[in-house]
Structures are given as C-alpha cells and as structure tokens.
Amino acid sequence: xxxxxxxxxxxxxxxxxxxxxxxxxxxxxxxxxxxxxxxxxxxxxxxxxxxxxxxxxxxxxxxxxxxxxxxxxxxxxxxxxxxxxxxxxxxxxxxxxxxxxxxxxxxxxxxxxxxxxxxxxxxxxxxxxxxxxxxxxxxxxxxxxxxxxxxxxxxxxxxxxxxxxxxxxxxxxxxxxxxxxxxxxxxxxxxxxxxxxxxxxxxxxxxxxxxxxxxxxxxxxxxxxxxxxxxxxxxxxxxxxxxxxxxxxxxxxxxxxxxxxx
Amino acid sequence: xxxxxxxxxxxxxxxxxxxxxxxxxxxxxxxxxxxxxxxxxxxxxxxxxxxxxxxxxxxxxxxxxxxxxxxxxxxxxxxxxxxxxxxxxxxxxxxxxxxxxxxxxxxxxxxxxxxxxxxxxxxxxxxxxxxxxxxxxxxxxxxxxxxxxxxxxxxxxxxxxxxxxxxxxxxxxxxxxxxxxxxxxxxxxxxxxxxxxxxxxxxxxxxxxxxxxxxxx
Numbered sequence: 007x008x009x010x011x012x013x014x015x016x017x018x019x020x021x022x023x024x025x026x027x028x029x030x031x032x033x034x035x036x037x038x039x040x041x042x043x044x045x046x047x048x049x050x051x052x053x054x055x056x057x058x059x060x061x062x063x064x065x066x067x068x069x070x071x072x073x074x075x076x077x078x079x080x081x082x083x084x085x086x087x088x089x090x091x092x093x094x095x096x097x098x099x100x101x102x103x104x105x106x107x108x109x110x111x112x113x114x115x116x117x118x119x120x121x122x123x124x125x126x127x128x129x130x131x132x133x134x135x136x137x138x139x140x141x142x143x144x145x146x147x148x149x150x151x152x153x154x155x156x157x158x159x160x161x162x163x164x165x166x167x168x169x170x171x172x173x174x175x176x177x178x179x180x181x182x183x184x185x186x187x188x189x190x191x192x193x194x195x196x197x198x199x200x201x202x203x204x205x206x207x208x209x210x211x212x213x214x215x216x217x218x219x220x221x222x223x224x225x226x227x228x229x230x231x232x233x234x235x236x237x238x239x240x241x242x243x244x245x246x247x248x249x250x251x252x253x254x255x256x257x258x259x260x261x262x263x264x265x266x267x268x
Numbered sequence: 269x270x271x272x273x274x275x276x277x278x279x280x281x282x283x284x285x286x287x288x289x290x291x292x293x294x295x296x297x298x299x300x301x302x303x304x305x306x307x308x309x310x311x312x313x314x315x316x317x318x319x320x321x322x323x324x325x326x327x328x329x330x331x332x333x334x335x336x337x338x339x340x341x342x343x344x345x346x347x348x349x350x351x352x353x354x355x356x357x358x359x360x361x362x363x364x365x366x367x368x369x370x371x372x373x374x375x376x377x378x379x380x381x382x383x384x385x386x387x388x389x390x391x392x393x394x395x396x397x398x399x400x401x402x403x404x405x406x407x408x409x410x411x412x413x414x415x416x417x418x419x420x421x422x423x424x425x426x427x428x429x430x431x432x433x434x435x436x437x438x439x440x441x442x443x444x445x446x447x448x449x450x451x452x453x454x455x456x457x458x459x460x461x462x463x464x465x466x467x468x469x470x471x472x473x474x475x476x477x478x479x480x481x482x483x484x485x
Contacts, residue, residue: 083455107453141437145450159283164357164437165447171435178345180355 032070036091039075044097055251066234088222100218113216125202132211141172141181148185287441298365306373331371344436380415420477
C-alpha cells in the first residue's frame, strides 16, 4: 500500500464534499499490479506509469489517495460496489460494454494491441493468425479482438490469466504468437533481447484504444478528477511521467481528440 | 447485487459443458494413471529395501508437500518442454494431475494394506499359503474394501483441484468460467455456475461411491 503526499487543500476538499469516500480519508484506488510497465509490484510497492499518473492527478485535484494491489477480479467487483475502493486504475480499456457497469474517467492513455512472434515467423498481420496457436490474456481487448478474428471457441486461441503466462507460452514453443498491449510487449522484448522476438503492428485490424479510470456508477469522483487529468496533460506533467516510463515523448494527438469527445 | 443474468449463462452453457467434459476426462485419466503409478510407489514405500523405499518416500513427500499449482507450472513450463521440446497443455494437464494423485494413492494403498492386522498374515502363512497367495486372497480383498472411501475422496479432490489447470489455459470447466468472466466482467454468473457444476460432479460421485461401498459390504 502506498499513499501520496498531500499538498494543498486536502482537508477542505473533504468538508465541501458529500461523498462518504472523501469524508473518510484518502480515496482508495484498487489495481491489478501485474501489467508492467503500467502497474506492477516492486517488492511490496506498487509502481508503474498508472501509479505515477494517478499520483499527479490526485495532487492536482488536492485529494489524498492510496493504491492497493488487489488483483483484477477483486478490483472489478469492489469498484463496482464502491465501498472498499472508490476507483480502479489498471490499464482498463474504455469499451461500450464496460460502460454498462462502470463510469469511466476521461481517456488518459492511448494504446493499441500488437503481435509478438519469434524471429522468422511467417506472420505479417492479425489475419495470418487465424489457424495459428495464439496466446492472450483472458478478458483483455487482445482477447476480444482475437476471439473476433479467430472465432471465440477456436481451439488455437488460449486465454491465460496474465500476460506473463501468455508470453512464457510463446517462449516455450506452445504458442506461435502473443497479442497484447504495445507497452507490455515492448517491455518484454526490451527485457529479453536474447529471445529473438519481434513485434508486428497491425493498424488495420487493431484500433487504438484508450485507458480510463473506473468508478462505480454515479460516483462523484469523476467530476473531481477529470479536470485534473486535463490539467496535467496540458501542463506537461503527463509527458514527463510518460518519458520516465517509456523513454520517449508521447504523441498526444489521438489522445487529445479522444478526450475532447469525452 | 445487480440483476442476475441467466442469459449469459445460457449463452456460455455449451462451452461450460464442453469444459466439464474435459474436467471429467482429465480427472478419470489422471486417477487411473495415478493409481497405477501410486501402486508402484506404494509398494516401493513398503519395500524392505532402502533403494526402493527412499525414492518412493521422497516422491511422496515432494508431491504431498508442494502446492499442486506450483507442480502444474513446473510440469507445463519445465518438464513437458524438456521432454517434447515445446509446451503441450494436455500432456501437462494429465501429467501433473497424475503425478500428484499418485503420491496420495500410494499412501492410500500403503495405509489400506498395513491396516490389515498382522495376525491375518501369520494365520494364512501358518495354513501353508505362500506370501503371494496371502497377499492375493487374504490381505488385498480386505485392504481394498478399506481403501474405497479414501480412494473416492482422492477422486473428488482431484476433480476440484483440476480447476487449477486454468492457469495454463487448459480448456476445462474453470477455464470457461474465467473466459466468461473476462467477456462480461461479471463475477456471480460464471463462478456460481462453475461452483454448481463442480458440486453436481462431486456430489454424484460421492453418492456413487456410497452405493458401491454398501454393495461391497
């Protein structure tokens, strides 16, 4: 567990708010810290891009916050109930289906899925994967995309509980390809230079998607944090955090367009 | 709790049942192979010779003393690639469950055989039976009857523990429950349905075993 330092009007924020969440101390965020470099555990500390991002947002909004690694399922259920955790941040892609169950913040991160194969693979695009063995993380947008392309019950499509397991399956020769978020794939290739892995972008079949913070339906937190998200993207704080984790300046064109749409 | 959606359960039912069939298949195969291996290990454990007894004891201690989840991951990402050159989820599933259940059935065999009083062996030997005849006609029939409940228990545990195979994406019942959760991001429908199916499997198995046990008496 990790709490941000609180600067500015922390206490006054709680007095003017009617939500029990704010009145009873810091905003509690849940995460599934198994998605390096977005969120991961470093010994007993949650770290990653999302973690630094939400710290900057909370600081901007004048809110105290803490983040707990609870795992994906627990995060989803407890954020939906909204009592133990008032929000979740865990590279959750904004989709229409998920909007039925949660309120989303403004989009704060542009991502796309990408294919990872071993060097020399004949795969050139997602369509080449139809009759191949493909490993994805269960429930992710990579899962949704590949279920669409290959057929949901294609025996060649294996859905693992984490990207790490899917990547190991490729590594041990049980799968021909892994499809996952670009940040995760890049991090893995970077950390395993001896494994001769290559990534294949496919903008034709894989659209950009955007991550959002999830709130319980009707949460008042959205109104407090959205302006702060906008602010740190406009004032360059976001770009600084991005550079720390990805080593390059972000291209914010698409993200800003998506934010403008809400 | 929001509205319970029976429609998504119905939508996933064919896949859940397909997964159930695989759960049953893996469990049956593993209990059979595990019993054969367990019989060998069990006799090894009871052997008078230390070079049979010690490896058997090590085997039992390792597989009973480490979590099945760890064993599954070691077999899938380590043992099977070492044997066949790449991961193979079905080999890994049956192999890990077999190796694990053999350790337990070995102890069931040993306990069953050792539960028959020493006097029985002494009596039949003094009647002029050989050791082999004593084992075949006197000890084993009594031992097997005592093993049935423990053996049935092991089968039930195996069915439940096969849910751990979802971690290597073996497409059994728990896998499809997780897939269902992944698609709808809902907890109750997939997991309650899976729980009920497991319960039906284990409950009918225990009823069957009760009936068999009564018949044997």
